[in-house]
Amino acid sequence: MVELEPYDVLAVVNEVWLSFLGDSVCLQHPSQPLDFTVDVLHVTVRVSGGLDAVVRIELPGPAAFAVARTMFRTEVVYADVVDAVGELANIIGGNIKGLLAGQSKLSLPEVTHWEGAAPPLPEGALRADFDWAGHPLRVVAYVEPAA
Amino acid sequence: MLAMIIDDSRTMRMILSRIMSGLGFETIEAEHGRAALDLLEAGRAPALCLIDWNMPVMDGYTFVTEVRGNPEYHDITLMMVTTENEHGQIVKALAAGAHEYVIKPFTPDAIAEKLELLGLVRDGAAR
Secondary structure: OOOOOHHHHHHHHHHHHHHHOOOOOEEOOOOOOOOOOOOEEEEEEEEEEOOOEEEEEEEEHHHHHHHHHHHHOOOOOHHHHHHHHHHHHHHHHHHHHOOOOOOEEEOOOEEEEEOOOOOOOOOOOEEEEEEEOOEEEEEEEEEOOOO | OEEEEEOOOHHHHHHHHHHHHHOOOEEEEEOOHHHHHHHHHOOOOOOEEEEOOOOOOOOHHHHHHHHHOOHHHOOOEEEEEEOOOOHHHHHHHHHHOOOEEEEOOOOHHHHHHHHHHOOOOOOOOOO
16 A cells, blocks of 8 residues: 555645635644544545555534535535535545555445544554634545454 | 536535536436436436446446447437546546546536537637
8 A cells, every 4th residue: 555644635635625615724733633522424435446445534513514515505404414525525535545556446435423532543544634714624544454 | 408417426416517507508417327317218318428437326337338338329428527536447438438537526627628628618618
């Protein structure tokens, strides 16, 4: 697997955000941790084939609603939010997949609601935190441990 | 001119519909390849289909092969709009009969430029 760096992920997320939300994101320094423990949407896409990997974006509820409102240009309901952030995760996951070695397939996005401390990440996982218009956003990517 | 937007994401269908309307197209939408084939079989006749690859029920690649296998649909222009960015997948879709390939994320200008190349919008539509 190609070693992913936070700036690789920044480039992907920025391109997606500029294309569909009209604004860029700022990479947060690890010394400035953001709060991802309350009312968080986890949107996961899985890469399988050449390697098995997970790409997940995490957004607190208000950030997810703001994303969907910006994309739809109107007020939204929860189903719109799930669809909008699912599509963003799909595009981010697809572009990160392109940075990884080997031919592989991308799953459809899976959205879950998360409360509390984030699940522990496997060794070597990349975690990059961003700020978008005052909203926190996290992208996690890792190769799945062998079963 | 009618464009059919085939994508399982309502958000993406809305974004593409907004872009296509701005380029002067009327649009209809389908959430997967099977639903799109149903619309064609019901007599809807788009000049152009914008097609996602990864969708439930019937994916975009299968849709392209089904459409290209039916002479009645010979005149429909097919453009993939997808996150699939591996060279092999792009070649596979074009070999199956897709005319153009756009990788997500895209800008409205990127879509307009492809449609200019296909002769479906006037030159200069992309700014």
